[in-house]
Amino acid sequence: MSIDINNYLSDNAKNMRRSAIRDLLSVANKPEIISFGGGFPNQDTFPVEDLKQIMNDLLTEEPHKVLQYGSTEGSVLLRQQLAKKYQADGLDVTEKNIVITTASQQAIDLIARILINPGDTILCGLPSYLGALQAFYSYQANPVGIPKDEHAEVVVKTLCALGKKPKFIYAIPDYQNPTGVTMTMEQRLEIVEVAKKYDLIILEDSPYKEIRFDGESLPTIYSMCPERVILLGTLSKTFAPGLRLGWVLGSEQVIEKIIVAKQSADLCTPILNQELAGRYIASGKFDENLKKTIALYRGKRDLMLECLDKYMPEGVTWTKPDGGLFMLVTLPEGYDARDLFDLAIKENVAFIIGEVFFCDGGGQNTLRLNFSYVSDEKMVEGVKRLATATKKLMGIEE
Amino acid sequence: MSIDINNYLSDNAKNMRRSAIRDLLSVANKPEIISFGGGFPNQDTFPVEDLKQIMNDLLTEEPHKVLQYGSTEGSVLLRQQLAKKYQADGLDVTEKNIVITTASQQAIDLIARILINPGDTILCGLPSYLGALQAFYSYQANPVGIPKDEHAEVVVKTLCALGKKPKFIYAIPDYQNPTGVTMTMEQRLEIVEVAKKYDLIILEDSPYKEIRFDGESLPTIYSMCPERVILLGTLSKTFAPGLRLGWVLGSEQVIEKIIVAKQSADLCTPILNQELAGRYIASGKFDENLKKTIALYRGKRDLMLECLDKYMPEGVTWTKPDGGLFMLVTLPEGYDARDLFDLAIKENVAFIIGEVFFCDGGGQNTLRLNFSYVSDEKMVEGVKRLATATKKLMGIEE
Numbered sequence: 001m002s003i004d005i006n007n008y009l010s011d012n013a014k015n016m017r018r019s020a021i022r023d024l025l026s027v028a029n030k031p032e033i034i035s036f037g038g039g040f041p042n043q044d045t046f047p048v049e050d051l052k053q054i055m056n057d058l059l060t061e062e063p064h065k066v067l068q069y070g071s072t073e074g075s076v077l078l079r080q081q082l083a084k085k086y087q088a089d090g091l092d093v094t095e096k097n098i099v100i101t102t103a104s105q106q107a108i109d110l111i112a113r114i115l116i117n118p119g120d121t122i123l124c125g126l127p128s129y130l131g132a133l134q135a136f137y138s139y140q141a142n143p144v145g146i147p148k149d150e151h152a153e154v155v156v157k158t159l160c161a162l163g164k165k166p167k168f169i170y171a172i173p174d175y176q177n178p179t180g181v182t183m184t185m186e187q188r189l190e191i192v193e194v195a196k197k198y199d200l201i202i203l204e205d206s207p208y209k210e211i212r213f214d215g216e217s218l219p220t221i222y223s224m225c226p227e228r229v230i231l232l233g234t235l236s237k238t239f240a241p242g243l244r245l246g247w248v249l250g251s252e253q254v255i256e257k258i259i260v261a262k263q264s265a266d267l268c269t270p271i272l273n274q275e276l277a278g279r280y281i282a283s284g285k286f287d288e289n290l291k292k293t294i295a296l297y298r299g300k301r302d303l304m305l306e307c308l309d310k311y312m313p314e315g316v317t318w319t320k321p322d323g324g325l326f327m328l329v330t331l332p333e334g335y336d337a338r339d340l341f342d343l344a345i346k347e348n349v350a351f352i353i354g355e356v357f358f359c360d361g362g363g364q365n366t367l368r369l370n371f372s373y374v375s376d377e378k379m380v381e382g383v384k385r386l387a388t389a390t391k392k393l394m395g396i397e398e
Numbered sequence: 399m400s401i402d403i404n405n406y407l408s409d410n411a412k413n414m415r416r417s418a419i420r421d422l423l424s425v426a427n428k429p430e431i432i433s434f435g436g437g438f439p440n441q442d443t444f445p446v447e448d449l450k451q452i453m454n455d456l457l458t459e460e461p462h463k464v465l466q467y468g469s470t471e472g473s474v475l476l477r478q479q480l481a482k483k484y485q486a487d488g489l490d491v492t493e494k495n496i497v498i499t500t501a502s503q504q505a506i507d508l509i510a511r512i513l514i515n516p517g518d519t520i521l522c523g524l525p526s527y528l529g530a531l532q533a534f535y536s537y538q539a540n541p542v543g544i545p546k547d548e549h550a551e552v553v554v555k556t557l558c559a560l561g562k563k564p565k566f567i568y569a570i571p572d573y574q575n576p577t578g579v580t581m582t583m584e585q586r587l588e589i590v591e592v593a594k595k596y597d598l599i600i601l602e603d604s605p606y607k608e609i610r611f612d613g614e615s616l617p618t619i620y621s622m623c624p625e626r627v628i629l630l631g632t633l634s635k636t637f638a639p640g641l642r643l644g645w646v647l648g649s650e651q652v653i654e655k656i657i658v659a660k661q662s663a664d665l666c667t668p669i670l671n672q673e674l675a676g677r678y679i680a681s682g683k684f685d686e687n688l689k690k691t692i693a694l695y696r697g698k699r700d701l702m703l704e705c706l707d708k709y710m711p712e713g714v715t716w717t718k719p720d721g722g723l724f725m726l727v728t729l730p731e732g733y734d735a736r737d738l739f740d741l742a743i744k745e746n747v748a749f750i751i752g753e754v755f756f757c758d759g760g761g762q763n764t765l766r767l768n769f770s771y772v773s774d775e776k777m778v779e780g781v782k783r784l785a786t787a788t789k790k791l792m793g794i795e796e
Contacts (some may be wrong), residue, residue, distance in 0.1 A: 002625040055453050
């Protein structure tokens, strides 16, 4: 008979929340179900043949380097390649401003670890990325969301008056997860002003920025205020999530703190994976492949919007993302996406209920759809099924 | 002008300690220096050609699986292969008792995270593995060491009387880092008795167990008391540290808690790396290769002992490990390994000062030597140089 581990848990552990996405997806884990649930990139974007070649080169030319321990800050080659991209965007940074992490989930975790004390307030979007909220909860923080049409300053002012000044602002400015919405230039400027006025750090999470379908890319918040922004990037959406490669861009002082935290968290990220990515970016093929990914996802976004338009009943609305992997569907007031989920599973289609992204417990009538993963054929069929379930929910005859 | 991040740090961050090993090794990072410092496996043990083949097979047969997100608990194949090894040792476990981690450093970190509250006492060896101490400090724990010739129960009793009952016991029973010493059967039984009597968890860290040179392997503490032991394993010393693959073996309840913690820590360990290791172990080549590794390291241990005997001055002593990668050298009372380090660097040889492994601030006259990494030729020359530095320290004419 084993001891009950619940009697030994830390306060951090008691505050941890199991991923609702994981639980929802486990229900949806049947081959007949078409899933818009996960945030998976499309497998057709993986540059398999190029990776095979580079991996073979690496294991032929530098096996003793790539199979050995690497440094905590990460591969010089990869950090230089990433720095070059930022330099091309006009940022005054070098590889010394970058630490490689075991994908950007670890970057969020390490920053939470070095900044959050139990009870700290973190300002975030309403809704916001569940994985970040989970990390914040696991350090006993209280995430507070900025309501959709509210100004960040109003919320910060109120929090300060209550003695709950935020420790930092967590923002995903480009094609946010879960809404797909992009912050306007005015909103970016405003958040920088608020950060300066109230002496706040901004954590800018930027996993999708390079996947833009239409129009011009807006500048990073980092570029507007490098002195108080920590920027996170990842190769999970533009390259291959199976490699687990992300990074933090920040002042050398911030990077040094993250290196110390990472030493005890996992010592280093696999050097084999880092050198693979470094060589791939250096070859110029990363940029070529990214263009194909963008074209593929643009087509999928268009198809999903078209299908939603065609099949969804009156009263249901959705966001129209300029990039990224997600859109948010809103049911008419009063309907609950949990009820829709049950009906949808019966129709063999799955999604993520939106409320898991709302730290205030709201968003009951919303659902997140991913459009990057499924084939075009399945997407059409999946939206049809979702529309059928939605009509059943709303009592509309087909 | 960037903000000063020190003004925003969490209490956890303030308690973090930069790795002394990292700092010591940065001094030793010159080609002319022979380093006994790091805990690197020998590069000749990396099965490069086999890995190249398996990697090519993986990227040919299952590219979409190994480049995509994996599950948080890890590859079924790898977990099954690891479970099979434990089953062969007579343990009643399945893959459900295993979660894969980003090497065992992450396993230590996640267990610290789910168990430690600030101020908690952790019982450990004196000395003990620095990376574990770092992880404990980063959650604001107070590690307390069991003195060399003291019984664990005496220490636990004293701590309980002081209201500082340990949260868990951290032990490395086989060829411990940094001493290379192995716990006897009596010591294992004693620690289990203490854990039962005082209702403690035991964290059994077992990175070197398979690398035994002489005699019979002693049973794991886990096998003696599976209900209150959490066992950690890694492929970093027996396969390739560059892949970052470790694991936790425990009750399904413990594994579930670690999975939730890992979700927000890094979501999952690279599935590519896991499948590579899983296939390699399944092929039977892992066990073949391990035999060669053991033979290689046995020879290196013998050579280091022989050289120490031959060159070191009277009064200096050292451990004689039955396995693993390390031995601990003790200088006569009153001499400081920091002074020896400065002299050794002048002679172009490096090691890790022992005191970084002593959580009580002791061990000033000790140093850790690694015998797995350098070539035989360099080992002879390195020990000669170390002996020269030691004689200088002790004022002995060559």
